[in-house]
Amino acid sequence: xxxxxxxxxxxxxxxxxxxxxxxxxxxxxxxxxxxxxxxxxxxxxxxxxxxxxxxxxxxxxxxxxxxxxxxxxxxxxxxxxxxxxxxxxxxxxxxxxxxxxxxxxxxxxxxxxxxx
Amino acid sequence: xxxxxxxxxxxxxxxxxxxxxxxxxxxxxxxxxxxxxxxxxxxxxxxxxxxxxxxxxxxxxxxxxxxxxxxxxxxxxxxxxxxxxxxxxxxxxxxxxxxxxxxxxxxxxxxxx
Numbered sequence: 728x729x730x731x732x733x734x735x736x737x738x739x740x741x742x743x744x745x746x747x748x749x750x751x752x753x754x755x756x757x758x759x760x761x762x763x764x765x766x767x768x769x770x771x772x773x774x775x776x777x778x779x780x781x782x783x784x785x786x787x788x789x790x791x792x793x794x795x796x797x798x799x800x801x802x803x804x805x806x807x808x809x810x811x812x813x814x815x816x817x818x819x820x821x822x823x824x825x826x827x828x829x830x831x832x833x834x835x836x837x838x839x840x841x842x843x
Numbered sequence: 844x845x846x847x848x849x850x851x852x853x854x855x856x857x858x859x860x861x862x863x864x865x866x867x868x869x870x871x872x873x874x875x876x877x878x879x880x881x882x883x884x885x886x887x888x889x890x891x892x893x894x895x896x897x898x899x900x901x902x903x904x905x906x907x908x909x910x911x912x913x914x915x916x917x918x919x920x921x922x923x924x925x926x927x928x929x930x931x932x933x934x935x936x937x938x939x940x941x942x943x944x945x946x947x948x949x950x951x952x953x954x955x956x
Contacts, residue, residue: 758942760942769946769948772943782942783942817886817887831889832944834879
């Protein structure tokens, strides 16, 4: 158990809908990262937050957004969902400092999203 | 261009035999290299990382990896494979100046009893 929790574990929804995925980082970790794992794209970085502020952006669609709250949990919002958004979404967290590239990222169990 | 590659989609090895899962990278500067394992319906579990220093890194569950700068490789190894090692293995690189991890495409390891 990495200490990173994600809810829900599974999510089934329809095209055009909006969903929110939630992540709680390990105790004391200030950085939260979101990744998407799909069969055709592999594991891709979406976005990073550090202590409530957006720190880095990857291949995140404009339909997707995220935020990190004062208690450090993070939410990933996916809107106008398409079939191709079906994937496993992982959250990861890393220890206190930002920008320290050698820090390990610890991953949560993921949320499996199925868009029908 | 900076990249990370896992040249083998699938590796099969007999139980008790040594295993190697390959990873190569291309980067300007010094990379930070990681290995993660993913079991079915589970998240990614951290195995080990190379930051600097000794080229042989020891990690969880008896795994180790060797950093080879001249060959730009970071192969994952284990002296004696267990059936329970069967899983999907990902090599990841954190390039200089980047906050996130770049993952290889993954290698599915099957240990045959």
